[in-house]
Amino acid sequence: MSDDSVPLALPLLRLASGSSEVTTLYRELRKPLLRYLVCLGLSSDEAQDVVQDAFLSLQRHLASDAPQENIRGWLFRVAHNQARNRQASYHRRFSEPLDGEIDFLADDATPEQRVLEKEKFRRLAAAIRLLTESERECLLLRAGGLRYREIGEVLGMAVSTVGDTVERAIKKLAEKCNV
């Protein structure tokens, strides 16, 4: 997803063009946040709303006297909680088959390549649907570049539990996909 593929909400246009700490964080984390939220099952519109709310909360957080360590983990946690609150049908939507919605092949791929890649992708999608909720969330946050400690803060888990969960999830996918 390109930077321009998702239009900015109006209040965030100021953020995108500014030079404050929030602006730097916005440029760095907007895309991973959107990806995380959309992969959780939110629509792109919902995801943008959540991102906007999260950054507005961040502005208030930075202006307050609250401890300001690990801002990235804080931001993902706020977004994660807001997504959970908004997403009434979270479990159902995340479990929906996504095979028909995805388009990941290059335009110059041959028909054979397309068939093979599609089959691999179908197996991966099926394996992902077999993961537990916490395993999926751990992998999504890991794919967003978060450290285990940050993932633990977002999901309210111990760092060691995060490590175990990530390891279990990766091994499940490797096994199911026959990689």
Added chain:
Amino acid sequence: MCDVQAKLIAWLDGELSSDESADLDRHIKGCQECRDRLATYKQVSEAFEVYCDAVVAGKMRQRVSRWVPVLASAVAAGVVLFLAFSQRRIEPPPVLAPTLAATSVPVPALRAAEAAPPKTIRRRHAVPPVQKRAIKWQPTETAVQIAIPAEAMFPPGAIPEGMNFIAELSIAPDGSVQQVRLRQ
């Protein structure tokens, strides 16, 4: 099976302490099985990220496709409006053409009448050539001969009886008498 395999993913993610990481580095260099497993975990991790990107792209396409009917309707409405307005602009010429054609007869007449004064002025200036012709037509011989009885021109007894005179008149083209000469 190596006893360090449980730490491979944490090593891949850079989550081990520096001591643990250094130990694992040495082990991996000499263990093909661990290197193969690491390659598999890397591949799965990358595939998962590709999957996430594909999901996001699919959602975005759905979002765009949701707007397609709206955009198509807007474009169609725009085209209809454009055609309607453009036809209005084009229609008048054929409608007005007959009107113009019907009124085209008096219009030139009126224009001619309006243009008459300058033409009249030109005609005034054209008169001199006519006068030149009159000058060129300088009479050198009698144009008209009229016999007039002497008693009708002179009092009785002023001239001998039976004498007649011939009056030679030179008449200009405009009808005026230019010269009169009497001869016997």
